Amino acid sequence: MGSSMTRGDIESLATDFYDLLESFKHAPVYHLSFEIFLVLAVSWLVFFRKPRPIEKKLTEKEKQELIDEWQPEPLVPSVDPNHPALNVRVLDGIVGKTVEIDGRKSLNFATFNFLNFVGKQRIADKAIQAVQKYGVGSCGPRGFYGTIDIHLELEERLARFFNCEEGIIYSYGFSTIASIIPAYSKRNDILFVDEGVHYAIQKGVEASRSHVKWFRHNDIADLERLLAEQEILDKKNPKKARSIRRFLIIEGLYVNYGDICPIQRMVELKYKYKYRIFLDESVSFGTIGQTGRGVTEYYNIDRQKIDLISSTLEYAAGSIGGFAVGSSFVVDHQRLSAQGYCFSASLPPLLAAAAIEALNIMEEENTTLFETIMDKSKRLHKKILSIKGYIVNGDEISPLKHLRLTNTLNTIGRLEEIVQFAQSRDITITVARYLSDEHRLPEPSIRLILNVEMNDEELEFLCTVLQEALVKVTT
Incomplete structure (x- = not known):
């Protein structure tokens, strides 16, 4: 008799259930969302979360075996031993019109010392x-x-x-x-x-x-x-x-x-x-x-x-x-x-x-100095244009010029060969370098920079070496 439910009991449960539904309808959305989140979180903790594994203590022998088997990866990737960064040229003294590289003096057409103020x-x-x-x-x-x-x-x-x-x-x-x-x-x-x-x-x-x-x-x-x-x-x-x-x-x-x-x-x-x-x-x-x-x-x-x-x-x-x-x-x-x-x-x-x-x-020296460098830039520009096989990019009055080869051989490798040959003849020039994330990478070139104190004989020698280098790398 105690376990049987009367009609009144059923009606009371139905009323309670109806009141519960009504309370859900009027409850704030954020409140319901929070409760649902809590229910899901508890369910995940009870049914899906894996217990922590019991840590097993290793013996000294097992530790040593793991150490012997471990092969560490290199901290840095392998690098070509001929990479320019690993074969740097060592400069000694002032980097002016001339520069001493690896104990050998050469004319400097590689640094931005336009007016030769470095070391003045x-x-x-x-x-x-x-x-x-x-x-x-x-x-x-x-x-x-x-x-x-x-x-x-x-x-x-x-x-x-x-x-x-x-x-x-x-x-x-x-x-x-x-x-x-x-x-x-x-x-x-x-x-x-x-x-x-x-x-x-x-x-x-x-x-x-x-x-x-x-x-x-x-x-x-x-x-x-x-x-x-x-x-x-x-x-x-x-x-x-x-x-x-x-x-x-x-x-x-x-x-x-x-x-x-x-x-x-x-x-x-x-x-x-x-x-x-x-x-x-x-x-x-x-x-x-x-x-x-x-x-x-x-x-x-x-x-x-x-x-x-x-x-x-x-x-x-x-x-x-x-x-x-x-x-x-x-x-x-x-x-x-x-x-x-x-x-x-x-x-x-x-x-x-x-x-x-x-x-x-x-x-x-506000007239002679700058007239001189612009005039020498024009003369150098004209001299390089006379060398067959090169393209010279840059304004004629610019003391900074970019040299490229006129054919499909205009690659960094070929230009580096020209640079190395020029260095052997005591002319320091350099290939223009860029970073890989630059917006637009220009075509490979030799960057040539004029120093105002270079005389005509030295400019002529530069052009002679450039011509000899071109013949050497293209034959």
Whole structure:
């Protein structure tokens, strides 16, 4: 009798079940979701989770057997013993017009010492005086007790040299443009970038996380096509367009090609399509223009039309570091936003002193020095063109040129053979090297760099060796 259920009991259970359903209907979704999750978690722990295996203690004999059987994999993959990185050339002494490699002296056409300032006694004396006064470094970023009066002097001198309102210096040439671009261009902005820009610019473009539109190298028509397409998109969404900033990123003289950018047309397009121009003059500073002030001087472009000019101090100036010049409004922004400026220890004072003295020499010899290097660049260009079998890429006034073979033999292997032959004849040249993650890898080439103090006899000897090397590797 105690186990039987009356009609009232059944009705009571039905009522309770109905109330339970109603409570589920009115319960918050997040509450039900949490309860379902708990039920599933408990079910997994009870039915599916495997118990931990009981650890078995190994005997000493078993341990030794495991150790004897273990074959460790190499920490690094095997490398060809003939890889260039394992067979480096050892330099001794100053890397100037001539260089001593493995105890043998040769003419140097491989380093960016355009004006032969590296090792110049006048500059070295200033650097020594700076070491005696300041020591070898500041051991702190510019904003944290790293600013020394000589840094401010160099910035003021650079601004005056380029006739701009203000200048800013960086401790490392690579980090200059790589820090500048992401300091201004952000996630929703647009960068129009020449495909031929060097690696530091590419890293700055990548760090900005902006929308990137690459145009064919030095192709104004392709650039204008991209600008016109963007203008159509802007008209479809004018509200969004007003919040987007646009930048054109170019080089004055392209290190990967040796040619000069058509800056005049780019300035014209700037005012038509409303973008800002960032011009990197790493190679053209100190080499192009009547007084070495780069492509803006060469083409007589008002520098106020260029929003920012950047360059390195590691090429023509023969020092270390980089700089940017422009309006005070533009330059000051970098002091709080450019990572290479904010977080790097400041430029060692001795290098700032060397750069200042390099500027002094540029200003003192502001016509003869730069006319000489451009004139010698033209003569070298003409001499190389007369050698059958080579293609010379680069502007005739550029002290940086790229040599390629005219046939299918233009491979890195063949070019390396030419380099090695030239070294045996006491001419130091090098194959242009690139990293595998670069946006666009140029064709293999020999990068040839002119030093202003090379005379005609030495240039003629270079061409003779290049001709002999070509005959040797192609027969």
